[in-house]
Amino acid sequence: MASEFSFDIVSQVDMNEVKNAFNTANKELMNRYDLKGTKCEIELEDDHIMLTADDDFRLTQVFDILFSKLVKREVDARMIVKEDPQAAGGMTIKQKITFKQGIEQSQAKDLSKKIKDAGTSAKSQVQGDAVRVSSKSKDDLQKVINYVKALDLPYAVNFINYR
Incomplete structure (x- = not known):
């Protein structure tokens, strides 16, 4: 003894849970009727997630989808850090989501x-x-x-x- x-x-943060939440959020994003035909997308990179959308309203919708999936996968909301949205090329807005470690x-x-x-x-x-x-x-x-x-x-x- x-x-x-x-x-x-x-x-x-458990990055496996982040990947699972990313995959389910991406599936929902592809199937959402109100987001079809838009430039909304979610990209998973090594230690952060990049959200892209046509405007602020759609960016908020994309974040809400991702956030709900992260919370369902038991990623604590206090670990999620939203950076300010940045204008990107092609009339889109990007926002970086990082995780406190x-x-x-x-x-x-x-x-x-x-x-x-x-x-x-x-x-x-x-x-x-x-x-x-x-x-x-x-x-x-x-x-x-x-x-x-x-x-x-x-x-x-x-x-x-x-x-």
């Missing part, structure tokens, strides 16, 4: 302090853009997970490497 158990608290250093320190003040025997330490929580008791780690889930944080958190 391990002498100490641990897990990491991170803020990262990682916990900022100051936020990680604040989260680590909150965990230490929670009253469990769990220890927390900042490791880059993640917070490692360790304890001799699995029950304490479960309490920390529930405590962090109950916090109203301005960023989404995931729990990985539970050992």
